Amino acid sequence: MWIIRTYIDTFRKFDDFGGRANRAEFRNFSIVSSVIQLCFPAIGVLSPVGCLLENVFSLVLLVPAVSPVVRRLHDTGTNGWLVLPGLVPFLNFLILCLLFFYYSDPYNNGYGLPPNRQAKESVPARKQV
Template identity: 30%
Template sequence: MNWYVDVLKKYAEFSGRARRTEYWMFVLVSFGVSVVLSIADALLGTSPFIAALYSLAVFIPNLAVAIRRLHDTNRSGWWLLIGLIPFAGAIVLLVFMASEGEPQDNAHGANPKQGLAY
């Protein structure tokens, strides 16, 4: 849950780097919350309202953490636009997001894993 809250604290921080764990935990928790809110919408009869409001609220943090994730792989945030290409774009982005970040410092900042014991 800390990964999710940390991304929300960096609401509109597009610079720097984000580890795979930070990105994927945010995506996982956000997806779970969306599913729960969609079910609540269906039960309350407010169909798309609550889930859509949540999606709108996390749009900027989701965009920011995705750009920081691309920075960790030494790619520009503009690579997110490849997702506009049907099917192939989503596969390319999935590969980029799942790729190991660069172990050394890059143009986007220091390695976020430095100082962590694994």
């Protein structure tokens, strides 16, 4: 169920284009979104409502799907504006795919702390008694 929890957390951060997202967050969001999108044609075969639901889900997912892509590019140390050439079919698709699966920058970069260190450093250290 951690995949669904990660998906929901990423969906809640749909308006955050400034942070960083590790590979697991990006991968889980992409997998769950793809599985949901693949279920709609099966529903469409059974009832005409499936096509409508697929279109509504695609519109709802438009902005939240771009946010983890931009944050993933920030995690690799590249600019989030590289998403724009990727919108042109086949122009920048291969480069973007390689950057999505590239290792995270282990150090601080212009976009903040690495996602794994953010969680550790956001919790205050315990005081010794």
